[in-house]
Amino acid sequence: MRSWERAAVPSLEAMGHGDGPLPSVHDVRTDARATVPAGPTASMYTCGITPYDATHLGHAFTYLAFDTLTRVWLDAGIEVRTAMNSTDVDDPLLERARRDGVDWRELAERQQQLFRDDMAALRILPPDRWVAVTERIAPIAAGVRRMLDSGDAYRLAAPEGEGATGEDVLFDTTRARRFRVGEGSRTDEAEMVALTREFGGDPDRPGKRSPLDPLLWRAERPGEPAWDSPVGRGRPGWHVECTVIAMEELGAPFTVAAGGRDLRFPHQELQGHHAIALGAPLFSQTRLNAGLVAYAGEKMSKSLGNLVLVSRLLERGARPAALRLALLDHHWRQDWEWRDGELEAAEQRLDRWLAWSATPDDDPSLAESIVPWLRVTLADDLNTPAALQAVDAFIQRAPADEGSLAAIDALLGIDLRSVAAR
Template sequence: MHSWTSPSLSPLPASGLPLRLHDTRTGRVAPQIPLTPGLARVYVCGLTPYDATHLGHAATYHAADLMRRALRDTGHEVEVAQNITDVDDPLLERATRDGVDWRDLAASQTALFAEDMEALRIIAPETYRSVSESMDGIIETVSALQARGRAYQVPTPDAEGEDWYLDLAADGALGGVSGWSEQQMLAVFAERGGDPERPGKRGIFDPLVWRAEREGEPAWDSEVLGRGRPGWHVECVCIAEEGLGLPFDIQAGGSDLIFPHHDLSAAHAVALGRGFASTYTHSGMVAHDGEKMSKSLGNLVFVHRLVRDGMDPMTVRLVLMAHHYRADWAWSEDEVALAQSRLETYRAAAAAGGHHPRTVEALRAALREDLDTPTALTELDAWAQALRAVDGSLPVDTSAPSGPTDAPGDVAAAADALFGLDLRG
């Protein structure tokens, strides 16, 4: 599947210093040392394409983009794999509600998502696959679970075949990412796609790996499993393995995926006799009108509507940068006004040019320290204000050590390479 056209990247000599990231599993910020020297492999959980990209999605993919740029700045090659969950209950339910074919709905919203990512200057993933086009591999993965004795059948009254579930007790691997108690898990499991009360399951958190065909639902043939479609978590495990190999370095996504999705994805990998991610990073939730931004609540702010109504996509990036990627925050008009003001000020300063190595190195240091964009904006504010104070002259910033002699001299190039900000207008 074609993703989107990546922005051109300003050349940036590698800093050689490691990126430090917060790992949800350990609760600590630690240097990132790839499993394969010189190559960082990242999996980003993708969109379920039954609606357009909202600011909550944008925050997640913006954070993953910053991570990629930071890894590049530390001298690593980066490979990113990302899925499109085009076979899932919410999409099928929306297609039925709207009276459209699920494939047409998925295709239209996936195309709109790509337009939004391109507008926001998100670097495209090397591997970009939908569930539907990965079905052969997913069937092989679920069949391997069955062959290893990790999957079992549950009687299904409304289908000819039987559903298949992962037996978590066989490996005892649940909770390795979240560290949650059973009570914490149970509080959200049902609302996040689980079925704790399903009769016939061996364990309440055992996840569906293959759903027997139901009337009106898409289904695929499998000699081992019967005709049906896959569960959510195993889809990502398969696409990650095909795109990156298992184990890989970093799993990225929103904090609402910590449990059950990332806990259970890791458990699937263990059941296959494999490792999953070395580090798990999660972005915070974006609120609007006092609630987490979500499709079910109907309080979404869509990227394409903001751009259609005249907002510069770089304003959106600056709103996102104003908050640390792990923080929960609320979208507001005040946020937009500040971002618009910053963009105008930064572009005026960039037009003045000049050589500012101290600012460039401060930007790199902020990004390396767990993607600290609020500190980076403070540095950009100080840079722009200093230029305004001297009425547009072109000072050379020599007040502090300049860092590497081959550091890029202009802040606009660094803002582009490190943060995806187009300050040239």
């Protein structure tokens, strides 16, 4: 489906600064630093939104983290390919549509447009391919068929009273090849069952071979959307959707599987197992998790009703560049809490940077450059708070030169030449 407008990214190499360093980032799968990519190209799959409560600060923080990684890669001269999904048919989306008395497709389309607008305003680079699950029903069903044929999946009658005509298909985690389930995310049995329950996994359902077995295909229930397929009429499960879309768009293994920390288990872990069942040697070389954002003492979530929406903040007059700075002031892997004063502090920082950018460098021979400072801090596990501090210190001692302005744009996504003063 249509993505959103791509902000221009200046090339520091073209300005005589050479290529930047490759980043070293914390890989969740090995719990260690990894320098990525190993070669001249990088590919990243990012788990996208379920379009019904777009776009809260938790979403924005996650996509900004991987935007920073993309920018560091581009600066290093890496050829980058990215893909993302939109889970545009899923239980919570359908529930919301039912509650609000709207068609689920309409709700998804409206929310996807809101997401596009928010991402473009924040200058988050769009994925090369943004794919809706409803655009890929046939290949996902083909993947489920393949897992049934190989014995990695099994059929289970839908619970009585749900009105299903066909059978559901579940993934058999007891057969997981090469890696034990939980190994890839270092999660113990009790925690896995609890997380499976939290993320709609139904561990108590009778007849399952393991409580952890996830749904690959949900047979049609009355009143729910369904598609005809070689595994029966129904709709796909969440983990297999991402697996098939990522493998189709990027091939497996690709460089980075990216998502918020709440996706570590079961979602990202099961993607890895599904991919192996579908014949890939490995799903992704590294797995990265962004931290979660809390508000008013709780993780931001629709069920708690404590969402801070990007669109709401922008409507109230926040400058997108200031919001971007407020988010970049937190390390991408840390969980943190949004506090009401953060935006104002970021607006003030942006004003200081703007005042500096308006003071031209009248003697270019004296020019010092922020380029090496930004590169070294961001290559070190995308340390954006340190990068912002480096700019704060730099503007105290040096005039605004073209290279520094371009680096703040290319690496931090803040184009000071286009931001308006308050």
